[in-house]
Amino acid sequence: xxxxxxxxxxxxxxxxxxxxxxxxxxxxxxxxxxxxxxxxxxxxxxxxxxxxxxxxxxxxxxxxxxxxxxxxxxxxxxxxxxxxxxxxxxxxxxxxxxxxxxxxxxxxxxxxxxxxxxxxxxxxxxxxxxxxxxxxxxxxxxxxxxxxxxxxxxxxxxxxxxxxxxxxxxxxxxxxxxxxxxxxxxxxxxxxxxxxxxxxxxxxxxxxxxxxxxxxxxxxxxxxxxxxxxxxxxxxxxxxxxxxxxxxxxxxxxxxxxxxxxxxx
Numbered sequence: 001x002x003x004x005x006x007x008x009x010x011x012x013x014x015x016x017x018x019x020x021x022x023x024x025x026x027x028x029x030x031x032x033x034x035x036x037x038x039x040x041x042x043x044x045x046x047x048x049x050x051x052x053x054x055x056x057x058x059x060x061x062x063x064x065x066x067x068x069x070x071x072x073x074x075x076x077x078x079x080x081x082x083x084x085x086x087x088x089x090x091x092x093x094x095x096x097x098x099x100x101x102x103x104x105x106x107x108x109x110x111x112x113x114x115x116x117x118x119x120x121x122x123x124x125x126x127x128x129x130x131x132x133x134x135x136x137x138x139x140x141x142x143x144x145x146x147x148x149x150x151x152x153x154x155x156x157x158x159x160x161x162x163x164x165x166x167x168x169x170x171x172x173x174x175x176x177x178x179x180x181x182x183x184x185x186x187x188x189x190x191x192x193x194x195x196x197x198x199x200x201x202x203x204x205x206x207x208x209x210x211x212x213x214x215x216x217x218x219x220x221x222x223x224x225x226x227x228x229x230x231x232x233x234x235x236x237x238x239x240x241x242x243x244x245x246x247x248x249x250x251x252x253x254x255x256x257x258x259x260x261x262x263x264x265x
Contacts, residue, residue, distance in 0.1 A: 009072030047081030070226030192221030
């Protein structure tokens with residue numbers, strides 16, 4: 001028996017649309033034992049099949065990452081299949097090789113890269129840069145009961161945006177990069193806004209506007225996690241109790257950036 005684990009992720013980090021993401025210490029797991037063959041239509045099994053046949057293996061999945069909430073649940077499943085398949089095949093592909101293999105199953109590199117590499121990652125044109133172990137604030141996930149389809153959410157995005165919105169977001173993206181590089185909480189707080197994707201997803205993620213309009217004491221910002229509806233509140237300390245009191249029907253998780261990506265548990 002061999003166990004593997006892969007972390008949740010939060011993509012975009014505000015203005016880093018389709019380019020920035022961070023791994024979170026909430027883990028899906030896979031237990032692999034000898035068996036008589038799995039359901040080969042399963043997303044993780046299909047990823048496993050990139051490296052070796054699944055026919056003689058039994059797959060037991062433990063899913064702790066909420067599905068269709070913007071926390072990278074499918075990326076974690078794909079990452080588990082990839083690293084397990086590579087392990088069984090006795091090969092050691094690079095993160096970029098794993099990313100290329102996984103993108104046909106999980107089309108969002110900004111989720112899959114940190115699921116594979118851990119930490120904070122930037123992706124572009126098939127490349128991955130793991131640029132930091134951590135971010136200068138504590139991520140606290142506010143997770144509504146409602147679900148959002150990533151495909152449907154993307155269809156709500158416009159083909160073009162006004163120039164002033166593009167300039168606004170470029171400035172915040174530059175601040176985000178500087179904040180990640182320097183670990184500066186003030187720069188990170190200043191970066192936490194976007195006009196490329198978040199405004200067009202507001203209808204299915206109402207908590208984002210509510211939290212930005214009235215940040216709890218100790219919070220420095222809030223960003224939509226992926227396509228939502230989960231929101232990450234970035235805080236100076238653990239304020240999950242305050243957020244649970246505000247949103248009693250939602251799940252609230254105080255997390256950390258996970259320094260490790262997918263691999264043996």
